[in-house]
Amino acid sequence: MQDELREIVRKLLxxxxxxxxxxxCQGSEPHRVFPCFVTEESEVEKLVLGxxxxxxxxxxxxxxxxxxxxxGVLVKGCDTRAVVELIKQHQLERDxxxxxxxxxxxxxxxRKLEQALGVPLERVTxxxxxxxxxxxxxxxxxxxxxxxxxxxxxxxxxxxxxxFEYDYTLGDVVPFIIDAEKSEYAAVEALEELPVxxxxxxxxxxxxxxxxxxxxxEACYGCYCTECLFxxxxxxxxxxxxxxxxxxxxxxxxxxxxxGRCIDCGECERVCPVxxxxxxxxxxxxxxxxxxxxxxxxxxxxxxxxxxNFDLDDQDPFM
Amino acid sequence: MDRKKISKTDLSRWLxxxxxTCDLIGPVKEEEVVQFRPVRSSAELTLDYANSLLxxxxxxxxxxxxxxxxxxxxxxxxxxxxxxxxxxxxxVGIRKCDVxxxxxxxxVFLEDxxxxxxxxxxxxxALIALACPTPPRSSCFCTSxxxxxxSPEGSDILLTDVGKDYLVDVATEKGxxxxxxxxxxxxxxxxxxAKELQPPPVDMPELDLSELREKLEGLWEDDYxxxxxxxxxxxxxxxxxCPTCHxxxxxxxxxxxxxxxxRCWDSCMYKDFALMTSGVNPRPTKRxxxxxxxxxxxxxxxxxxxTNYACVGCARCLVHCPGGVEITTVxxxxxxxxxxxxx
Numbered sequence: 001m002q003d004e005l006r007e008i009v010r011k012l013l014x015x016x017x018x019x020x021x022x023x024x025c026q027g028s029e030p031h032r033v034f035p036c037f038v039t040e041e042s043e044v045e046k047l048v049l050g051x052x053x054x055x056x057x058x059x060x061x062x063x064x065x066x067x068x069x070x071x072g073v074l075v076k077g078c079d080t081r082a083v084v085e086l087i088k089q090h091q092l093e094r095d096x097x098x099x100x101x102x103x104x105x106x107x108x109x110x111r112k113l114e115q116a117l118g119v120p121l122e123r124v125t126x127x128x129x130x131x132x133x134x135x136x137x138x139x140x141x142x143x144x145x146x147x148x149x150x151x152x153x154x155x156x157x158x159x160x161x162x163x164f165e166y167d168y169t170l171g172d173v174v175p176f177i178i179d180a181e182k183s184e185y186a187a188v189e190a191l192e193e194l195p196v197x198x199x200x201x202x203x204x205x206x207x208x209x210x211x212x213x214x215x216x217x218e219a220c221y222g223c224y225c226t227e228c229l230f231x232x233x234x235x236x237x238x239x240x241x242x243x244x245x246x247x248x249x250x251x252x253x254x255x256x257x258x259x260g261r262c263i264d265c266g267e268c269e270r271v272c273p274v275x276x277x278x279x280x281x282x283x284x285x286x287x288x289x290x291x292x293x294x295x296x297x298x299x300x301x302x303x304x305x306x307x308x309n310f311d312l313d314d315q316d317p318f319m
Numbered sequence: 320m321d322r323k324k325i326s327k328t329d330l331s332r333w334l335x336x337x338x339x340t341c342d343l344i345g346p347v348k349e350e351e352v353v354q355f356r357p358v359r360s361s362a363e364l365t366l367d368y369a370n371s372l373l374x375x376x377x378x379x380x381x382x383x384x385x386x387x388x389x390x391x392x393x394x395x396x397x398x399x400x401x402x403x404x405x406x407x408x409x410x411v412g413i414r415k416c417d418v419x420x421x422x423x424x425x426x427v428f429l430e431d432x433x434x435x436x437x438x439x440x441x442x443x444x445a446l447i448a449l450a451c452p453t454p455p456r457s458s459c460f461c462t463s464x465x466x467x468x469x470s471p472e473g474s475d476i477l478l479t480d481v482g483k484d485y486l487v488d489v490a491t492e493k494g495x496x497x498x499x500x501x502x503x504x505x506x507x508x509x510x511x512x513a514k515e516l517q518p519p520p521v522d523m524p525e526l527d528l529s530e531l532r533e534k535l536e537g538l539w540e541d542d543y544x545x546x547x548x549x550x551x552x553x554x555x556x557x558x559x560x561c562p563t564c565h566x567x568x569x570x571x572x573x574x575x576x577x578x579x580x581x582r583c584w585d586s587c588m589y590k591d592f593a594l595m596t597s598g599v600n601p602r603p604t605k606r607x608x609x610x611x612x613x614x615x616x617x618x619x620x621x622x623x624x625x626t627n628y629a630c631v632g633c634a635r636c637l638v639h640c641p642g643g644v645e646i647t648t649v650x651x652x653x654x655x656x657x658x659x660x661x662x
Contacts, residue, residue, distance in 0.1 A: 027643050029457060034643025037549040055641070060549070063605075111351070120369075122457040209352070211373065211382055214589070215554035219641055231591055240570040241383040241583040271641035273372055273556055275352050 001102070001170045005074070006044040008100055008168050012072050013041050018098055021072035022060045024053040031110065031121045035060060047074075049170075051108045051127050051134060054152070056265040058082035059221045061097055072098040076107075077160030081263035081298025082221035084165055088305060089261070091224055101163020102170045105129045106147055106155040106178075116149045132178075148178055153279060154266045157184035165301065187277075188284045203248070203281075209274040210247040216268035216278055217254060222261045229253070251281065259285045260307040263298040292317075320471070321489040321498075322513035329504040330478070330485055334361035336501045337409050341445075344378060345411040346371050355410065366412055366449060366480075369456050370633060374562030375417050376424060378410060379440045382559070383583040386436070386569075391576045403436040404443050409497065411447040411478075416461045416633040418448050418473040420562030423631070426624040427565050445493045448474035453518055460647055461632035463526040469518065481516045526650055528628070535617050535653050539610070543656075547649065548605035550642035555586030557612065557636035557644070563620075563629050566592075587611055613649055 009021045025036035025046040033052040037060075038044055056079045064071040075083060083099060086092040106129070114121050119138060126137035133144045156178055163169060183189070191199055217223045217230075230238045230250060238253075239246050262282045269279040289295055292315050293306035306314070325333065337343055338360065347356040348365040355375045358364060373382070385401040421441070428437035451459070451468035461468055471477035475494035479486040487505060489495055498505060508516070538544075558564040568585040571578050585592060588609075593602040602608045620629035630646065637645045 028637075028645050028648055032643065032645075035550045036643075037546065039546070059552070063549070120456070209350075211559050211584075213555040213559045213586070215552065215556050215641055218552040218554040231589075233591075239572045240568055241572060241581040243383060243572070243581075267641075271552075271554070271556075273560060273639050275350055 002047070002049045004170050005049060005100065005102070006047050008170075009038060009047060009072065010041050010044045012098060013038070013044070017070065018072040019064065019067045019069040021047075021074075021100075022057045022064075023047045023074040024049070024055070024057075029122055030126060031124045049102060051106060051129050052110070053102075054107055054110075054270060056082055056219075056221060056267050058086065059219065059267075061086065061092060062221075062224050065092070065096065070096050070098055072100060074100050074102055075163050075166070076102055076104040077162050077164065078104070078154065078158065078263070078265055080160060080163045080165050082265060083298075084301055085261055085263055085298040085305075086221065086224075087301060089222075098168070099163070099166040100168045100170065101166030103162050103172060104158075105131075105161065106151045106158070108134060108150050109152040112150045112152075113145070116145055117143070151178065152266060152270075154264055159299075185283060185287050187280050188287055191280065191284075203251075204244065206276045207247040207251055208244045210242060210251070210276060211274060212242040212247060212250065213273060215271040215273065216251075216276075219267040219271045220254075220258070221263070221265065221267070222258050223254075251276075251278070255281050255285050258282060260289050260293070260295060260305045261297050262286055321487075321495070322508045322510070323487040323489065323498070323505040324481070324484045324508055324516065325487055325505050326484050329501075331361040333501045333504050334364070334411060337497060340407075340500075342404075342406045342408040343411065344408055355412075364412065368412075369452075370414050370417075370635070372635075372639075373560060374420060374633065374635065375410060375413050376420055376562050376565075378408075378444070379421065379437055380424060380428070380565060380567075380584075383581055384436065386580045386582055388579045389573075389577070401436075403439045408440075408444040409447060410444055412449045413446055413474065414451060414633070415448060415466060415468045415470060415473075416459075416631040417562050418446060419461070419464075419466050419631045420633075421446075422473055423563050423620075423624070423626060423629055424565055426626065430624070445476075445497055446474040447476045447478060447494075447497070450477060450479040450518075451521060452480065453521055455521055455523060456634065458634035458638055458647075459523060459632060460526065460634060462521065462523045463528055463650075464628050464630060464632050466631060468521050468523075479516075479518060481518065484516075486513065486516045526647070526654070528650065528654075531650060531653060532618055532621065534656055535614065538653065538656060539614075541656075543652065544606045544610040547644065547652075548609040551588070551605050551609050551640075551644055552642045553588055553590060553605055553608070554641065555584075555588050556639050556641065558586040558588055559584060560635035560639050562631060562633055562635070563616075587615070609644070613646075613653075616646075617650075 012018045021038040023036060024033050026048055027034045035055050035057055036046055057073050058079050061073050087094050108127055110121055123139050124136060128135045133146050136143050136145050238250060262285055264286060266279050272278060295306045342357050344355055344357050345364040346353050346368050347363055353365060353368050353371045354373055355371055355378055387398055387400045390397040428434040471488040471490040475491045477488040489498055566585045566587055567582050570581050572581055573579055594600045602611055616630045617628055621627060
């Protein structure tokens, strides 16, 4: 599959069909796999695929809009939802991007992997998919790790192991079945059951840690405003110092702004250096949108997002 | 320098004794994140750790700090300066890279104009450093900057884990006073005995950086920065986790009649960082912002303050960058460039 990808990219570059290709390559250590931007044919050998290809690369398509030409981007099934939403939200023209879809059998959560192995990740030199488990090379020796132990949370409820909006596809996927034992909203429901004071206390404790590095915003495919309201000087909507109450406002505003647009890619939580469980916040927003409007963002190109639409049958339980 | 040892159980007793009179601060693991925090008892500390997420610079130059509060009643204006510290502090568990970073921050906050709150915090804080484990994390590269992770330099006391005990190097008068709080818990070591316990020097891959600055300075207009900036998301993680970054913003929070003036961290990676009132932004794109970061670490800061570098090789930016921009790779790329152009 990796060879196939390199061949596609080589051809796209040779034909001058794209300015550059956005894929993944290995960082300075094998456990770190990062986005990379391939501009030359000679660089295609750097491209890699595998369960550590975590980042949703769709975000990077936005910065290429002014290039004039097209860019190519590698998307997993889940990331396809971002491409679909960007098109629906008129941020991207479909013919400005060459989408290469890659089948995915689940991504590894590096923090869970470290915990499952009991050794620092730097001793991991390889992670490969092996059906119901991953083959992890630690200190040169292969170890089997069950997928249920180390998959990213979102992968347990994967709806799209295969990309569904693409120009090229790297083949089909054999779906793997993981017994998630609970619903995708279980963590949200557990919080919803708490009395409101306890729920507030839970989130306050989380937001207190926030250093307002803005990584959650910058990693989010949906945060593409030319000037974010948090950065506006006049009027100041949010005070600059990362005080707990300001942090709370920051996260709640972001959550509401992503309502109906959040595609559950989990990037916000993944990049958070202080490990705020942001997916749980965004899962709540997804749940509300699903319950109120029966809508899931990024699933198809031809439905209208509920919050840009007016329908007399819309629910208004808060009125 | 006095060399002693203390058993691990006695270390806890000693730290608890320190905590009776001083604010004891050290690495604490909460929600899988290790951070420097005040503790009531040594039992809360995590001394078996690689390094903290946020550097302990936050103890001297906090992410957010109240400078003063103001009150206006009619024509009367009342200003009240905020006292930085209530009690003397002892920081335990700080790594050598972070100790070294404080000497760089000292240049910024203590040379020329003295920053009162920074100075107060520095003067009233003792540092009990913790030597790095062998082998160190694979991402660490402090030795490339000539830093010895096992050296007590810059700290008051250095602890080195040698199994059941810690080897204790008492480097300063402040350190001796802390040891004197519980002298009975320490065993004095002869030079010979101390040398036997001393672990061998840390073996870390080292980069030869002798040509780094010159090569970098020739690359101002190079296309390299454009490509390097592509994966950068423009968040502030690299600067916030950096022990030597020190840019800040000043903000008044409150109304015209009551409020507080804060100082908080700022990041040169933010697009409005260099934005001027006129609307002009000298660093309008990520290309200029990313370039600025590396120039500042390896050229601008060193020429301004007469240091060799402004990076201490802690690898936090490398580990936490969500876009995968690795400072070691950047240094290697710069060193691999053929000679300096006229740029």
